[in-house]
Amino acid sequence: MFFQEDYNAQEEARRASGPRLFFRIIGQEAAALLKLNLLFLLCCLPVVTIPPALLAMCQVVRRMLREQAVRCWSQYWQAFRAGWKRAYGAFALTALPVAAGSCGAWFYLRLAEAHPICYAPFMFCAVVLLGTLLASSYLRALLAEGRPLTKATVLLSVKLGLGKPLRAALAAAGWYGSLTAAVLWFPLSGIYLLLMGFSVPCLLALFLVRTVLEQFAGTETKQ
Numbered sequence: 156m157f158f159q160e161d162y163n164a165q166e167e168a169r170r171a172s173g174p175r176l177f178f179r180i181i182g183q184e185a186a187a188l189l190k191l192n193l194l195f196l197l198c199c200l201p202v203v204t205i206p207p208a209l210l211a212m213c214q215v216v217r218r219m220l221r222e223q224a225v226r227c228w229s230q231y232w233q234a235f236r237a238g239w240k241r242a243y244g245a246f247a248l249t250a251l252p253v254a255a256g257s258c259g260a261w262f263y264l265r266l267a268e269a270h271p272i273c274y275a276p277f278m279f280c281a282v283v284l285l286g287t288l289l290a291s292s293y294l295r296a297l298l299a300e301g302r303p304l305t306k307a308t309v310l311l312s313v314k315l316g317l318g319k320p321l322r323a324a325l326a327a328a329g330w331y332g333s334l335t336a337a338v339l340w341f342p343l344s345g346i347y348l349l350l351m352g353f354s355v356p357c358l359l360a361l362f363l364v365r366t367v368l369e370q371f372a373g374t375e376t377k378q
Contacts, residue, residue, distance in 0.1 A: 177362050181355070184219045190227040191215055192354040198235065206246035207239035209357075213299035214238065216358050220365055241304040248309065249291040256284030289316030292326040296364050297372065311372060319367045326360040 181188065191212055198208035211234035218225050259280030267273040294312035302308050316323050333356045337344040344352070 173362075177359070180219055180222070180358065180362075183222075184225060187215075187219070187225045187227045188354040188358065189350055191231065192349070192351055194227065194231050195353050196349065206242035207235050210238045210242040210245070210295075210298055211235040212354060212357055213295055213361060214301070216354065216361055217296075217299040219358065220361060238298070241298055244304045245294055245298055248304075249287055249294065252283055252287040253291075256280045256287065260284060286313070286316060288327045288331070289320050289323040292316065292323040292330075292360060292364055293368070293372075296361050296368055299361065300368070300372075315364075315367060315371060319371070322364050322367050326363040329359040329363065330356050 195208050195212045198211070199205050211231050214234040215225060215227060215231050218230065257280075260277055263273045263277035263280060267277055290309075290312045293315040294309065297308050297312055298304065334352070337348050337352050341348070
């Protein structure tokens with residue numbers, strides 16, 4: 156009984172040490188993260204392959220979070236070939252609402268200066284934009300778990316995005332924020348983008364939502 160209590164206490168301590176676990180994974184998988192970043196950039200060169208390249212990277216990163224063996228080259232290409240349909244579907248479900256919400260919010264905000272009634276459609280577009288960004292954090296993680304792109308998966312990501320927005324917002328900021336900053340600082344950020352500008356933010360984004368998925372989506376991450 157005492158041994159079981161000690162084991163449970165150790166497990167709780169390890170689960171609570173989020174930052175230490177995150178940096179431990181980075182230390183253990185530094186070489187794999189560099190390879191993964193280069194693979195992602197190579198696969199993005201045709202531009203149209205960005206969605207499956209991103210999903211493949213998320214699936215390899217998910218193995219790192221589970222502290223499973225990572226064979227970067229073979230596992231990435233396998234995920235790339237197997238998940239391209241889900242990747243394009245997820246891209247359409249997220250990119251279109253984000254683009255429409257952004258354009259609509261900008262358009263109606265300009266009109267609202269002269270016509271206050273336009274604040275109503277502006278708020279609607281802003282809600283669509285923010286809701287899609289929050290849901291996309293969980294949708295990306297759910298697909299990285301190997302779930303199919305079904306109505307149930309999409310609805311679950313929306314529910315988690317609205318019900319647990321803090322982790323989703325932090326994950327979105329870690330991914331979109333770091334990428335936006337790197338693009339704005341380019342070409343000074345060129346080395347950063349080449350070495351870890353995509354794989355490490357991807358690791359951070361999935362790391363931030365992992366406990367929510369464990370609790371509400373029935374996933375399990377090895378700690």
